Amino acid sequence: MEIEVGAQQVSSGAGDSPKRFGLRSSIQTNFGEDYVFQIVSKDDQSLMGVSLSTNVVKFYSPATGQYFGECRGHSGTINEISLADGLDSNLLHSCSSDGTIRVWDVRTFQQVAMIGAGSSQEVFSLSVGGAGNNLLAGGCEAQVHIWDRRNQKRIASLEESHMDDVTQVRFVPGHQNTLVTASVDGLICVFDTASDINEDDHLESVLNVGTSIGKVGFFGETSQQLWCLTHIETLSLWDWKNAEAGAHFHDARSAASASWKMENVDYFVDCHYSKEDNALWVIGGTNSGSLGYFPVSYRAAAPAIGSPQAVLQGGHTGVVRSVLPVSCMRSGPGRGGGIFGWTGGEDGRLCCWSSHESSAEVNRSWVSSELAVKSRRSRQNRHSPY
Numbered sequence: 284m285e286i287e288v289g290a291q292q293v294s295s296g297a298g299d300s301p302k303r304f305g306l307r308s309s310i311q312t313n314f315g316e317d318y319v320f321q322i323v324s325k326d327d328q329s330l331m332g333v334s335l336s337t338n339v340v341k342f343y344s345p346a347t348g349q350y351f352g353e354c355r356g357h358s359g360t361i362n363e364i365s366l367a368d369g370l371d372s373n374l375l376h377s378c379s380s381d382g383t384i385r386v387w388d389v390r391t392f393q394q395v396a397m398i399g400a401g402s403s404q405e406v407f408s409l410s411v412g413g414a415g416n417n418l419l420a421g422g423c424e425a426q427v428h429i430w431d432r433r434n435q436k437r438i439a440s441l442e443e444s445h446m447d448d449v450t451q452v453r454f455v456p457g458h459q460n461t462l463v464t465a466s467v468d469g470l471i472c473v474f475d476t477a478s479d480i481n482e483d484d485h486l487e488s489v490l491n492v493g494t495s496i497g498k499v500g501f502f503g504e505t506s507q508q509l510w511c512l513t514h515i516e517t518l519s520l521w522d523w524k525n526a527e528a529g530a531h532f533h534d535a536r537s538a539a540s541a542s543w544k545m546e547n548v549d550y551f552v553d554c555h556y557s558k559e560d561n562a563l564w565v566i567g568g569t570n571s572g573s574l575g576y577f578p579v580s581y582r583a584a585a586p587a588i589g590s591p592q593a594v595l596q597g598g599h600t601g602v603v604r605s606v607l608p609v610s611c612m613r614s615g616p617g618r619g620g621g622i623f624g625w626t627g628g629e630d631g632r633l634c635c636w637s638s639h640e641s642s643a644e645v646n647r648s649w650v651s652s653e654l655a656v657k658s659r660r661s662r663q664n665r666h667s668p669y
Contacts, residue, residue: 306597306598306634306635306636306637307635307636307637308348308634308635309598309632309633309634309635310343310348310350310632310633311631311632316336317335317336317337317631318335318336318601318604318627318628318629318630318631319333319334319335319336319604319605319627319628319629319631319632319633320334320335320336320361320362320604320605320627321333321334321361321363321364321604321605321627322605322606322607322625322626322627322633323364323365323366323375323607324345324366324607324609325366325368325372326368326372327372328345328346328609329344329345330342330343330344330345330351330366330389331343331344331345331607331625332364332366332375332389333627333633334361334363334364334377335361335631336360338355338357338358338359338360338361338379339353339354339355339361340353340354340361340364340375340377340387341353342354342389342392343633345607345609345625345635348633348635351392352392353392354375354377354387354392354393354394356385356394356397357377357379357381357383357385358379358381359379359380359381359382359405360379360380361377361378361379362378362379362380362405362406362407362408363377363378363407363408363409364376364377364378365377365409365410365411366389367411367416369416371411371416373388373389373390374386374387374388374389374395375387375389376409376411376419377409378406378407378408378409378421379405379406380405380406380407381405382399382400382401382402382403382404382405382406383397383398383399383400383406384397384398384400384406384409384419384421384430385397385398396435398419398421398430398435400421400423400428401423401428404423404424404426405423405424405448406421406422406423407422407423407448407449407450407451408421408422408449408450408451408452408453409421409422409452410452410453410454410462411432411454412454412455412459412460412462412476413454413459413460413476414459414460414477416432416459417431417432417433418430418431418432418438418454418476419431419432420452420454420462420464421452422448422449422450422451422452422464422466423448423449424447424448424449425442425445425446425447425448425449425466425468426440426441426442426445426449427440427441427444427445427449427452427462427464427474428440428441429441429462429476429480438480439476439479439480439481441464441474441480441481441482442482443482444464444470444472444482444486444489445464445466445468445470445472446466446468447466447467447468447495448466448467449464449465449466450465450466450467450495450496450497450498451463451464451465451466451496451497451498451499452464452465453499453500453501454476455501455506455523456501456506457505457506458506460475460476460477461473461474461475461476461487462474462475462476463499463509463523465492465496465499465511466495466496467495467496467514468495469491469492469493469494469495469496470489470490470491470492470496471489471490471491471492471496471499471509471511471521471523472486472488472489472490473486473487473488473489473490473523473526474486474487475487488523488526489526490509490521490523490526490528492511492513492519494513494514494515494517495513495514495515496511496512496513496514497512497513497514498511498512498553498554499511499512500553500554500556501523501556502554502556502563503556503561504558504561507522507523507524507525508520508521508522508523508529509521509522509523510554510556510563510565510579512551512553512554512565516535516536516550516551517531517532517533517534517535518531518532518535518551518554518565518579518588519531519532520579520581520586529581529586530579530581530586532586532588535551535565535588536548536549536550536551536567538587538588539565539567539575539577539588539591542577542588542589542590542591543575543590543591543594545569545573545575545594545596546569546571546573547569548567548568548569548575549567549568549569549570549602550567550568550602551565551566551567551568552566552567552568552574552603552604552605552606553565553566553605553606554566554579555576555606555608562578563578563579563581564576564577564578564579564592565577565579565588566606568602568603570601570602571600571601572596572598572599572600572601572602572603572628572630573594573595573596573599574594574595574596574599574603574606574626575591575593575594575595576591576592576593576594577589577590577591577592578590578592593623595626595634595636598626598632598634598636599626599628599630599632599634600630600632601628601629601630602628602629603626603627603628603629604627604628604629605626605627605628606624606625606626607624607625607626607627608623608624609623609624609625623636623637624636
């Protein structure tokens with residue numbers, strides 16, 4: 284159970300010497316049929332939150348895997364969680380198909396606030412930003428709602444820009460007043476939230492991806508560029524500030540599959556950007572649980588997806604839903620020592636990957652004593668959120 288860095292690599296500025304990793308430990312989070320949706324962590328890596336398909340968020344130590352506690356309250360699928368930073372570093376936000384955004388104190392695991400999006404509304408995504416991080420945006424059914432976090436009052440509802448479910452809302456890092464939204468309708472909208480927000484005066488640009496959008500994120504030294512993964516597993520790159528299209532990988536899975544000797548890439552989990560190396564990776568997975576970090580050569584005359592610089596294999600037995608790089612991974616898969624990161628998936632497992640080949644903890648698998656594990660049965664009609 285190892286991570287292998289390929290001998291043939293696209294240079295990312297991180298050096299091309301091969302580096303091997305191992306499965307440090309794994310935690311079985313499930314009580315039966317539940318699985319991991321998302322993993323997030325505090326900036327100081329002292330705590331990570333894990334959302335499960337049982338509508339619960341559990342908390343662990345990224346360094347040791349120790350179980351700390353859990354938050355319960357949502358009555359529907361938890362679609363996204365986010366740990367705040369700065370003065371609000373002890374707060375976790377969660378949004379759900381039950382139509383609420385809830386705020387939790389991770390020191391006590393108690394709910395401290397709840398915001399309702401409206402009757403029969405599902406909330407698919409959330410983001411905190413704006414001046415002083417005082418705004419909270421929620422992506423709903425063809426609508427984007429914005430609240431003032433200080434008093435939980437709704438200050439804007441954007442109802443005309445999207446025609447279908449809004450799967451992503453993101454305030455841009457380093458551009459605190461810029462809000463990017465993405466939808467099943469294939470559109471990415473860019474809003475200025477600096478003053479009173481309305482679609483007539485504050486919709487700055489619209490990018491047409493052309494197919495249902497699953498996930499977006501930012502890269503580049505000033506976060507001016509945007510990556511977009513779709514529900515049909517395409518990858519496209521954009522300059523959101525100038526509303527310009529960059530590289531489009533319409534057959535990204537085939538390109539990634541052709542670059543390694545393992546089974547075909549079935550889906551993409553996420554993208555990872557290293558600001559230190561100015562390098563971008565797309566993370567692809569297989570239905571059997573393997574993952575690859577594929578470098579995206581987007582500055583070249585002919586953009587390409589290269590051979591994987593890291594392969595995570597042997598930890599999971601099903602689809603991987605979330606990848607959390609920890610501190611040593613911030614600069615990319617070829618650097619650093621210690622813990623590489625955490626992954627979670629539909630097998631209900633959290634896997635911790637280590638870069639210490641000789642570590643006594645490599646290949647050690649354990650189950651948290653606070654969790655009761657039942658025998659697993661075949662899943663029927665699994666929920667597949669955005």
